[in-house]
Amino acid sequence: MTPASLTRSRFHDHILPIAFAAFVFVCALTGGSSRPDEKLQIIVRLAAILLIAVTLVGVRKRDLTNSLAPITLLAAFTAAILVQLVPLPPQLWLSMPGHAQFAAAADIAGIAQPWRPISLAPDLTLNALVSLAPAWAALLALSAMTERRRDQTLMLWLLVAGASAILGLMQMSTGLTSPFYIYEITNPGKPVGLLANRNHQATLLGAFLAVCLIWMLDHGKDQ
Numbered sequence: 001m002t003p004a005s006l007t008r009s010r011f012h013d014h015i016l017p018i019a020f021a022a023f024v025f026v027c028a029l030t031g032g033s034s035r036p037d038e039k040l041q042i043i044v045r046l047a048a049i050l051l052i053a054v055t056l057v058g059v060r061k062r063d064l065t066n067s068l069a070p071i072t073l074l075a076a077f078t079a080a081i082l083v084q085l086v087p088l089p090p091q092l093w094l095s096m097p098g099h100a101q102f103a104a105a106a107d108i109a110g111i112a113q114p115w116r117p118i119s120l121a122p123d124l125t126l127n128a129l130v131s132l133a134p135a136w137a138a139l140l141a142l143s144a145m146t147e148r149r150r151d152q153t154l155m156l157w158l159l160v161a162g163a164s165a166i167l168g169l170m171q172m173s174t175g176l177t178s179p180f181y182i183y184e185i186t187n188p189g190k191p192v193g194l195l196a197n198r199n200h201q202a203t204l205l206g207a208f209l210a211v212c213l214i215w216m217l218d219h220g221k222d223q
Helices: 003-030 040-058 061-066 068-085 090-094 100-109 122-130 133-144 147-173 198-221
Strands: none
Touching (some): 003 040, 061 068, 061 133, 068 122
């Protein structure tokens, strides 16, 4: 094995998994709220961008080819949001359903109709676009890992989801003013765990049960 291939193998088998684990840890502690005004979102997105940069250093073409289906799906979803931010000519924009009523804004301001994107709330649409950074980071990192390391992320997932479940029990058992809530805007008295919303916690725990089943089935094959 050449020095270059040894370095690349070390990257995929050691460096990248450590970076991914650190990213998951950051998401667990700061990524529980989906509100655009939550300041902790900045930390999650910066961590995602950093993981993407680390992954692209050593990603191989075949890694992306093996994950072509999910990458294509996420790319299509990203494009669907991005296209809503492209400025359009005034006549085309005003001809779209629900847009004509906004023509009066330019008339009152005494200016010509400007070029505007499809989205009526471009700031929120831009936030939705940037919010996909963690999804891209996780997908690319997992695609670039070795199969053995990728399988080991199941245990990491179980630990995070299990910690959220335990924290939720602590929150519910200590009342509406529990000191164990991470976010100010949350569902008081409910077991939200590491998240800010009880529905998100329910989704996490539902996925937790599915991953537990997968882990037990895979573990049973090794016995």
